[in-house]
Amino acid sequence: MCLFCKIVNNEIPSNVILEDENFLAFHDINPKAPVHILAIPKVHVDSFDDVKPETMSGFTSFIQKVVKEVKIDKTGYRVITNIGDNGGQEVGHLHFHILGGAKLKWGHFSDADPMNNL
Numbered sequence: 061m062c063l064f065c066k067i068v069n070n071e072i073p074s075n076v077i078l079e080d081e082n083f084l085a086f087h088d089i090n091p092k093a094p095v096h097i098l099a100i101p102k103v104h105v106d107s108f109d110d111v112k113p114e115t116m117s118g119f120t121s122f123i124q125k126v127v128k129e130v131k132i133d134k135t136g137y138r139v140i141t142n143i144g145d146n147g148g149q150e151v152g153h154l155h156f157h158i159l160g161g162a163k164l165k166w167g168h169f170s171d172a173d174p175m176n177n178l
């Protein structure tokens with residue numbers, strides 16, 4: 061069973077923010093911003109590449125509830141999902157990072173020259 065499935069099953073503790081029948085949101089153990097939450101489907105999905113549109117529609121509303129719950133909906137936030145090796149995905153269970161609570165940085169995402177493919 062994967063790490064996040066163990067969190068869903070309460071085999072590994074987590075700091076839960078919001079939960080419903082299908083989704084769970086908890087604090088990232090290694091936060092990269094003042095607010096850093098992970099939102100996951102309770103059912104195992106490897107990554108965004110495999111998620112069904114019908115799951116995403118509920119997931120979208122859930123994430124919108126989470127950001128209201130932690131009161132970053134008005135100030136703004138960022139939602140990221142890493143996919144596969146180049147995407148930097150470390151945990152193989154679909155998760156969206158929700159980052160906020162301060163002005164977030166934006167910059168180059170790789171060492172490769174971003175102008176090279178134009």
Ligand code: 5GP
Nearest residue numbers: 072074086087088089090142148149150151
């Ligand atoms: P990825 O690199 O796969 O997109 O992100 C995985 C995230 O899971 C990382 O931000 C990491 O800090 C977080 N993480 C890894 N293990 C645990 C854990 O046991 N508990 C919690 N709450 N977060 C974790």
Ligand code: ZN
Nearest residue numbers: 062065104153
């Ligand atoms: Zn899983």
